[in-house]
Amino acid sequence: MAVNNLSYLLIFTSILSGLVSTSPHAEEFNMDFVHGNGNISSVVSVTGGNSIQPGSYPFDLYLNNKKIDNLNVTFVKNKTGSAVYPCFSGDQLIQYGVNVPEAFTRQKCINVMSMFTDSKIDTDINTQKITLIIPQIHLINLPAGTVPQRLLDNGINAGFVNYNFNYSNNKYKGNNASTDNYSYLSLNNGVNLGAFRFRQNSNLTHSSLMGTHWTNIASWAETDIIPWRSRVLVGQAATSSEVFDSFQFRGAQMSSVEDMLPDSMRNYAPVVRGVANSNARVTIRQNGYLVYSTTVPPGPFAIHDVYPNRSGTLYVTVSESDGSEKHFEVPYASVANMLREGVWHYQITAGRYNDGNHGYSPDFIQSSFSRGTSYNVTPYGGVLIAENYRASVAGIGTALGSLGAVSIDGTYAQTNLASGDKKQGQSYRLLYSKSLNNLGTEFRVAGYRYSTSGYYDLSDAVQERRDWKKGYYESNYTDPNQVTNGTPTWAQENNTSVTSTSYANKKERMEVAINQSLGDYGSFYVNASQQRYWNSNAASRTVQLGYNGHWDKISYGVYWQSTKTRYNYSDNSVNVTLSIPFNFSDNTNSIIANTQLANSKQNGSSYNTGVSGTLLDDSRLSYGVSTGNGHGTSQNSSANLAYRSNIGNFSSSYSYSNDYQQASLSASGGVVLHSGGIALSQPLGNTFAIVKAKNASGTQVINSPGVVVNNSGYAIVSNVTAYRYNTISLSTDNLKAGLDIPQSSLQIVPSQGAIVRANFQTFYGLSLLIHSHLPNGGAPQIGANVYSEKGVNNGTVGTDGTVFVSGTSPGEQLTVKWGDTTAEQCYLIVPEDLSPMKAGQGYLELNATCQRTKG
Numbered sequence: 001m002a003v004n005n006l007s008y009l010l011i012f013t014s015i016l017s018g019l020v021s022t023s024p025h026a027e028e029f030n031m032d033f034v035h036g037n038g039n040i041s042s043v044v045s046v047t048g049g050n051s052i053q054p055g056s057y058p059f060d061l062y063l064n065n066k067k068i069d070n071l072n073v074t075f076v077k078n079k080t081g082s083a084v085y086p087c088f089s090g091d092q093l094i095q096y097g098v099n100v101p102e103a104f105t106r107q108k109c110i111n112v113m114s115m116f117t118d119s120k121i122d123t124d125i126n127t128q129k130i131t132l133i134i135p136q137i138h139l140i141n142l143p144a145g146t147v148p149q150r151l152l153d154n155g156i157n158a159g160f161v162n163y164n165f166n167y168s169n170n171k172y173k174g175n176n177a178s179t180d181n182y183s184y185l186s187l188n189n190g191v192n193l194g195a196f197r198f199r200q201n202s203n204l205t206h207s208s209l210m211g212t213h214w215t216n217i218a219s220w221a222e223t224d225i226i227p228w229r230s231r232v233l234v235g236q237a238a239t240s241s242e243v244f245d246s247f248q249f250r251g252a253q254m255s256s257v258e259d260m261l262p263d264s265m266r267n268y269a270p271v272v273r274g275v276a277n278s279n280a281r282v283t284i285r286q287n288g289y290l291v292y293s294t295t296v297p298p299g300p301f302a303i304h305d306v307y308p309n310r311s312g313t314l315y316v317t318v319s320e321s322d323g324s325e326k327h328f329e330v331p332y333a334s335v336a337n338m339l340r341e342g343v344w345h346y347q348i349t350a351g352r353y354n355d356g357n358h359g360y361s362p363d364f365i366q367s368s369f370s371r372g373t374s375y376n377v378t379p380y381g382g383v384l385i386a387e388n389y390r391a392s393v394a395g396i397g398t399a400l401g402s403l404g405a406v407s408i409d410g411t412y413a414q415t416n417l418a419s420g421d422k423k424q425g426q427s428y429r430l431l432y433s434k435s436l437n438n439l440g441t442e443f444r445v446a447g448y449r450y451s452t453s454g455y456y457d458l459s460d461a462v463q464e465r466r467d468w469k470k471g472y473y474e475s476n477y478t479d480p481n482q483v484t485n486g487t488p489t490w491a492q493e494n495n496t497s498v499t500s501t502s503y504a505n506k507k508e509r510m511e512v513a514i515n516q517s518l519g520d521y522g523s524f525y526v527n528a529s530q531q532r533y534w535n536s537n538a539a540s541r542t543v544q545l546g547y548n549g550h551w552d553k554i555s556y557g558v559y560w561q562s563t564k565t566r567y568n569y570s571d572n573s574v575n576v577t578l579s580i581p582f583n584f585s586d587n588t589n590s591i592i593a594n595t596q597l598a599n600s601k602q603n604g605s606s607y608n609t610g611v612s613g614t615l616l617d618d619s620r621l622s623y624g625v626s627t628g629n630g631h632g633t634s635q636n637s638s639a640n641l642a643y644r645s646n647i648g649n650f651s652s653s654y655s656y657s658n659d660y661q662q663a664s665l666s667a668s669g670g671v672v673l674h675s676g677g678i679a680l681s682q683p684l685g686n687t688f689a690i691v692k693a694k695n696a697s698g699t700q701v702i703n704s705p706g707v708v709v710n711n712s713g714y715a716i717v718s719n720v721t722a723y724r725y726n727t728i729s730l731s732t733d734n735l736k737a738g739l740d741i742p743q744s745s746l747q748i749v750p751s752q753g754a755i756v757r758a759n760f761q762t763f764y765g766l767s768l769l770i771h772s773h774l775p776n777g778g779a780p781q782i783g784a785n786v787y788s789e790k791g792v793n794n795g796t797v798g799t800d801g802t803v804f805v806s807g808t809s810p811g812e813q814l815t816v817k818w819g820d821t822t823a824e825q826c827y828l829i830v831p832e833d834l835s836p837m838k839a840g841q842g843y844l845e846l847n848a849t850c851q852r853t854k855g
Helices: 002-017 037-047 090-095 458-467
Strands: 055-063 066-077 084-087 120-124 129-133 158-172 178-193 196-207 211-225 230-238 248-256 272-276 280-286 289-296 299-303 314-319 325-330 344-353 363-371 377-386 389-399 405-416 422-436 441-451 473-477 496-500 506-517 523-533 539-551 554-564 570-581 591-600 604-615 621-630 636-645 648-657 660-674 677-681 688-692 714-717 726-729 745-748 755-759 766-773 785-787 793-796 802-808 813-817 825-829 844-849
Touching: 084 120, 158 289, 178 289, 196 289, 211 289, 272 280, 272 314, 272 325, 272 554, 272 570, 280 299, 289 299, 289 660, 299 570, 299 591, 325 539, 325 554, 325 570, 363 389, 377 405, 377 458, 389 458, 405 458, 458 473, 660 688, 660 755, 677 714, 688 726, 745 755, 793 802, 802 813, 825 844
Parallel strands: 055 129, 688 755, 766 844
Antiparallel strands: 055 066, 066 084, 120 129, 158 178, 158 660, 178 196, 196 211, 211 230, 230 248, 248 344, 272 299, 280 289, 280 314, 314 325, 344 363, 363 377, 377 389, 389 405, 405 422, 422 441, 441 506, 473 496, 506 523, 523 539, 539 554, 554 570, 570 591, 591 604, 604 621, 621 636, 636 648, 648 660, 660 677, 688 714, 726 745, 766 802, 785 793, 785 813, 813 825
């Protein structure tokens, strides 16, 4: 095949280059050593600079030193036969941004240097790289990072299950002795058929206190319409927050896809940060759904893999081993609504409001549109029509030069209340973002929204009807200050209610998020939000302040958080952390000593100190031991162990004190069903790749820690980036004896949600350096192709009949061809009695006669 043929051509060329003089005087190479007109012409071609012969070979393609493609390039001779050049079609060059003259647009094989005499082509067969140097005057101004649509791969037909399981056993001692077993299983399932994606997310929770609950979070099907830069979705999903506030629905949606834009043309899931005082369970809820649950060790934690439904507040609960809890909110909203000139976003959604809670759920239709125009101005707007509700919005986003960017919009809404009243009002929103690079400040977003008393957004309008109870409003909520019959609040859905004669719709909201770099002195961040309501003096507020610094290899931090809910729960906490690494060698494994001090208004003071580290290659095994105590509790100790393997991630923890005992187990990973069988993997992303490398079991996948090719010849790269170049590479440092992987790196460009197969051609068997000769004493023609019994091009004849082949078997018959007639071919038979190859042995060397007839 072309891939293998090029590999052997490289070997042949390097051998020949040692014989050919680098002097400009061609006669210094003695052609008397070469016999036959065909051999002489082949050598002359190489010595004249045509080191690649006509044919099709895989190459990385660069335009003015920027990578633009990876493809099989066809090389042909020019009209005089004096040179070989790569040819490209007119359509191909236009996609690359080349301004092709009209006379060339329909041609299938263009010599770029003939089309533009001031251009240049550099072909490097050693790195399989072609660089086109074309003056800017001949180029169309394409955005940086543009990927040709023809490269997008919708992947193969396959299915998968992505799971995250967590189990904990909690035993509380003393007067209120109790035992609770808690299990959480999250499933993200999918099936791909062509360009169509079918997805289903659900979770199962079990508690010995609250029983078993199964929740179907969302089910949907989607497909891309690439030429329109759009996606169609049917099922359960969420609307965007660019124009209206986001909400979940069940129905149909068609929208533009920002990810399809080049990197230079597109513009967040939040990172949930906090501090645990012990082995703690962190649960995150949004819109009534449990969207994340995990166990974390003592110390600061940062959860990067939460997948919320666009914007909307995340409600975080940290449940400590001793039963105490901390609660805080993470506001999640978009930045200033700005688009580049010419870029447009739209969304059309129709269906039923579906936020995971029971009660009134109106039908609706919503549309929104925004477009970047000249002068850095982005107008946007939308219309929302639902049962008992109407709203429209108009706004504008603009750049303020050195002052940053701002968007301002106004929304008008009419609402029919359950009480029989009809309300109308306005809401005004201001969003601001600014990056002060010279000061190291990232002012991510500052937002302010003010609404008149008659304004309801759709979520308020829905909740107003749900809370209406024949003349008064009853709102249910979970009170962290209240524990019923010893049941912790995380195990209760609603344990308290409040009544009122008027509904408290939103009045004003402020949000600020700032990151400030202090250079060598560390960095600090501020996250703050506050929400006020009409007809109520209550307000909800969350403020987070943090500082992180380091001295040499020692790192330290201070974290302060203040939380207050509209239902009078409040907490203030401060945490101090210190981390000291101890590396006794230059390997990647580490040992770190950690200390943490904490004080909370609700939970008192505590401290924790311990040691953590990593072991094995790629730091796949991690561990930790710690000890500490909390306010009102005795000394406690804990241990953690986690392992990241080829088939999943596994962890366990144990905590003990005189007051309680806790043990937990966690497992996460993926199960992929495809035409090659079933493969287990690490946790899967939305878009992933299946590596196929036959007979390459044990071979590592580079930049994917813990991932190796399994015994069936497959490996799963659990996360690749949609609409972007992704390089999949196999490590060839320690290949098993007899295995040859001619091309160890492949590039893929998957579409969103695709399961892409990366097929690596492998040769497993004997690698042979054969010194061949014909029965008459001559040698097969230089440059002749060598084919295996399966018809695979497995080598190229070098000088004096030298042939290198791999993946052969004892007794196999190889065909050597340098023409189409029987007189232009012969047959090499691999001896039956060859010894198996040993580890570290590159090849076996032998002499063989190339027979004129088959054996």
